[in-house]
Amino acid sequence: MTVRRFFSGLAIALTLVLIGCDSQEEVAETPPRPVRAITVDESRAGQVVELAGTVESQIEVDLAFRISGRMTERLVAVGDTVEAGQVVARLDPSDEENGVRAAEASLASAEAVLSEARIDYDRQRHLYERKVVARVALERAEQVRKTAEAAVDTASAQLGIAKRRLDDTELLADAPGVVVAVGPDAGEVVQPGQMIAEIARDDGKDAVFNVAADLKDQGAPEPEIVVRLSQRPSVTANGRVREVSPRADTLTGTFRIRVGLIDPPPAMRLGSTVVGRATFGDTAGIELPASALTESKGEPAVWVVDPEKKTVSLRQIGVERFTPSAVTVANGLEIGDIVVTAGVQALRPDQKVRLLGGAP
Secondary structure, three states, X not given: OHHHHHHHHHHHHHHXXXXXXXHHHHHOOOOOEEEEEEEXXXXXXXXXXXXEEEEEEOOEEEEEOOOOEEEEEEOXXXXXXXXXXXXXXXXXXXXXXXXXXXXXXXXXXXHHHHHHHHHHHHHHHHHHXXXXXXXXXHHHHHHHHHHHHHHHHHHHHHHHHHHHHHHOOEEEOOOOEEEEEEOXXXXXXXXXXXXXXXXXXXXXXXXXXXXXXXXXXXXOOOOOEEEEEOOOOOOEEEEEEEEEOOOOOOOOOOEEEEEEEOOOOOOOOOOOEEEEEEEEXXXXXXXXXHHHOEEEOOEEEEEEEOOOOOEEEXXXXXXXXXXXXXXXXXXXXXXXXXXXXXXXXXXXXXXXXXXXXXXX
């Protein structure tokens, strides 16, 4: 009987001890969890885009003969540097030389006829003044003289054309530049306007990019573009959009944009591969660090801090765009909301938090 009372008392004592422990655990409060947070503010939520392109001349000219003929020599090749007035190619000048000689002979003949017509006109004028011949004879001599003068003018013009055709047998560079393409070889018969050599002038350089339609439409009127060499990123130059193609490429669906380079360094040679960096869609919006993003019921969400209670609640948001370092919020947040940016995976609803230094 005494043993039974002993064990009954022990059981009661243990029960009281356990109840006391539970009460102490319930009374003990969990300390606030330290987190980092930011205050939502309006920012420029543009999309930074990098595109690969090439350096081209702002002006590329196709040099061509203005007459047809057999090309006897082409004096330049791809990559050659040419100066203004330098001979690029020559045609066989035989026909044009013969044309010049024929025109010179025609002019000499017309001048001889004119000289005789003038002498006859002077003689008829003196005779008319002495009333030896009728006025009709003077008028006839005057008409012959005028016809001879017109014939001389025509022959002189024909001689000028023949000389110009002879000059056209030599193709000259009209400005300094670099040969980027060539056409027919020596010995071929070429036609007027047929490209013999394509010259990239030294007037300026462009960085040329192919841009998708959606990015082109989002671009600011005067975007700031920084262009760097792909192989040497330290070599950079600023640029401005100089020309936007109004028509998309039939194969790629992209639009060609030419960016004029401002004082490009010598290392940015024609044909160099470059990378252009610009911001598209540069409009006001809300941008958060990517570390602030979590999920709720399969949808993007963030933890929002109640500034009075210092507790957190999970709020679903709409995301406009993701990047490796940031997320652009389309809806779900207001200016002034406090959003947790570090420690989001260890939080639970209504949990008290302590904002670390630097947080709002």
